[in-house]
Amino acid sequence: MKLKRTHYIGELDNTFIGKEIIISGWVLRRRDHGGVIFLDVRDRTGLLQVVFEEGIDPEIHNLADSIRIEYVISVKGLIRRRPPGMENPKIPTGEIELVAKEVEILNISKTPPFPMDEDLSEISEAIRLKYRYLEMRALDGLKPFIFRHKVNQIIREFLNSKGFLEIETPFLTKSTPEGARDYLVPSRLYPGKFYALPQSPQLFKQILMVAGVDKYYQIVRCFRDEDLRADRQPEFTQLDIEMSFVEENDVMSIVEELLAYLFEKALNITLETPFPRLSYETALRDYGTDRPDIRFDMKLKDLSHLFRETTFKVFRDALESGGIIKGLKVPANFSRKELDELTKFAQELGAKGLAWIKYNKNASSFEEKWSSPIVKFFEISILEKLEEVFNPLEDLATFFFVADKEDVVNSVLSELRIHLAKKINLVPENKFNFVWITDFPLFEWDEEENRLVSVHHPFTHPKEEDIPLLDTDPLKVKSKAYDIVLNGVEIGGGSIRIHKRELQEKIFKLLNIPLEEAQEKFGFLLTALEYGAPPHGGIAFGLDRLIMLMLGKKSIREVIPFPKTQRAQCLLTGAPSEVKIEQILELHLLPGWKKDKT
Structure with missing residues (x-):
């Protein structure tokens, strides 16, 4: 030059x-x-x-x-x-x-495949990912990644000031699948044996607590071989935090302080702390999900008791088969065409149908006040009680009802709630509402595997008062786990960990993991717990998701420099790709082959 x-x-x-x-x-x-x-x-x-x-x-x-x-x-x-x-x-x-x-x-440069001085959002994502370096070089193309750099620096600045140590953990480790599939890496030196890429540093950060580190963090790459969505990638970045001698409130408090500092420094936004907390049961009751968007109201109501004596066959059949009926009040009136479209939307989510009643508070007659094909099945007293349940009522409103198994009802109405709120512009822009979800069950029953599985992971500590229930009714045991949700998206989850070998072995047994298998998979952790493991707990954030929400993006692919597609492909490099037979033979992946074979 x-x-x-x-x-x-x-x-x-x-x-x-x-x-x-x-x-x-x-x-x-x-x-x-x-x-x-x-x-x-x-x-x-x-x-x-x-x-x-x-x-x-x-x-x-x-x-x-x-x-x-x-x-x-x-x-x-x-x-x-x-x-x-x-x-x-x-x-x-x-x-x-x-x-x-x-x-x-x-x-010099060839003519780019798309105009570099225009909004590229209309260009197909496949083309943009193939030429990602050009998209990043376009006007403002680097903004998300400069912001991401800034977020990382702020996080490090805060945690360093609080006495945390940034410590790296291995990428080549032992396969301990308990949930998503591992990415496996064959060993050349040890034929037939494999490393696994870590789904998280969970076990290592617990061992660091045994090592006396006391306060640990890491901005770390993690890997999961799972189906992808807008907020999932096979490789992703976590902010991983662990602390010794803490309980739930200690971890949650430091997280709130960190997020408040981050939003102030990065976005000049002041967050109100402490964040609200909802128990898992309350979140499911009021929002139908453990990832509620609390930027707007529109809570779900259980109406099973109200319709217990109804002659409406759909409702009665659902209740008699052990199901429930829940309702949602929307402060808007919809056309018949819109109602048909909403019914189709609910059916696509798994509902058998969607019942509705249109309400006009100031109508002069009963027929105008309550409008729906199903009104004829209900006594006036039931409709008056419906008014009481959803009081106060706007002048115009529409009630929606789903009757089915509890999990179906919650799943459908939680999605419908979000869909309707966006449709009638109830979701405020540029607003960040955090909420903690606490008191999760320790276990849930997996019908396919016919066994208990962990709601979070097997290393989560049960509530002290519920430990006796492990022997009598494990599904009633609550855990010392907590998730943090932002605008309806789970951005982090953590828990207080088990720090005594006896309790950890008991949990493995309840999860139908035999002692021999537990020793094979987790023996190094069990051994470490015998050497004075302190009480400890922590949390892990999906950093890609958090940055996506902070920037108002629709997908984490927009804030990852070189992301994979929803089919786990890298369009830039062509990965995954075939490799030479010599490489496969070197890794002993074709037993019986010899190098002189073609």
């Missing part, structure tokens, strides 16, 4: 007028106005107009004339104020321009 950069574009302002500088970057736009050439040049910090005037050295002018979009160039020149009326208020450097004296073409 003959022309070595002296300043980033983002540093420039009116105070540089009259100064000679050198910038380096990519050409976003090119305009030729009768011999005067204008180039809009950008680097990661900003955009600046560069002018090649008539009368400049002909060799430099000819060189400038050959420059095309996305060429990489360095320009030396003088900063001056733009002529009156030629300012561009849309960019920070809109009042100045660089009058070129010299230019150096550092590299």
Whole structure:
């Protein structure tokens, strides 16, 4: 390079007028106005107009004339104020321009597959991911990743100030599947044996507590071989935290303090703390989910008692088969077409149907006040009680009902609640509502495997007062677990851990993990617990999800530099890909083969 950069574009302002500088970057736009050439040049910090005037050295002018979009160039020149009326208020450097004296073409570029100076959201994601480096280089393309860097720095700054140690844990470790599938890595040195990529550093961070670390954190990559959604990736980033000599409130308090500090520093937003808390049972009762969006009201109501004596067959059959009836009041009136569409939506979610009643508080007749094909099945007294349950009522409202098994009712109505709130614009923008979900069951029953499984993971400590129930009624045992939810998205989960071997072995037994299998999978942890393990607990955040929500993005793929698709493919590199047979043979993955075979 003959022309070595002296300043980033983002540093420039009116105070540089009259100064000679050198910038380096990519050409976003090119305009030729009768011999005067204008180039809009950008680097990661900003955009600046560069002018090649008539009368400049002909060799430099000819060189400038050959420059095309996305060429990489360095320009030396003088900063001056733009002529009156030629300012561009849309960019920070809109009042100045660089009058070129010299230019150096550092590299040429093919024409990009999409326009680099426009909104790329309309471009197919497959194309954008294939050329991710161009999408990132586009205007504001690096913003999510610069923000992500800032978030990481703020997190480290806060936790370091609180006495936490950042300690790395292994990527090549032992396979201990208990939930999602592991990614396995074959060992060349030990034929037939495998490493696993960690789904989380859970066991290592517990062992670090036994080691006396006391306060640990790590911003760490984790891996899970599972089906993907908008908020899932096969490799993702966690903020992992663990502390010794703590109970639930200690962990939750430090997390609230961290998030308040992060939002203040990164977004200039003040969070109200402490965050509200809901028990698992309350969350399911009022919202139908343990990931409630509490930015708006519209709580679910259990109406099983109200319709106990109804002649409406759908409701009666559901109750007689052990199901429930729940309702949702929406402060809006819907057309018959909209109601049909909502019924179809509920059916796609698993409901047999969706009952509804339209309500007009100020109507002069019964028929106008209560409008629905099912009203004829109900006594006036039942409808009056419905008013009481949902009091206060808006002048116009619509009641929706689902009657089925409890899990189906909750699942359908929780999704319908969100769908309707968005439809009638009840969800506020740029608002961040955190809520803790606590008092989870320790176990749930898996019908397919016909056994108890952990609601969180096998290392979660039961509530002290419920420990006797492990022998008599384990499904009633509550855990010392807590999830943190932001705007209806779970962003983190944690618990107080089991720190005594005897209790850990008891939990393994209840989970139908024989002692031999427990020793094979978790023997190193069990042994560590025998050497003075302190009481400890922690939490792990999905950092990709948190940053996605902070930036108002729809998918975590938008805040990960090189994400996989929903089919776990990297369109940029072509991974996963085939490998040479020699590599497979070296790893002993084809028993019986020899290297001289073809």
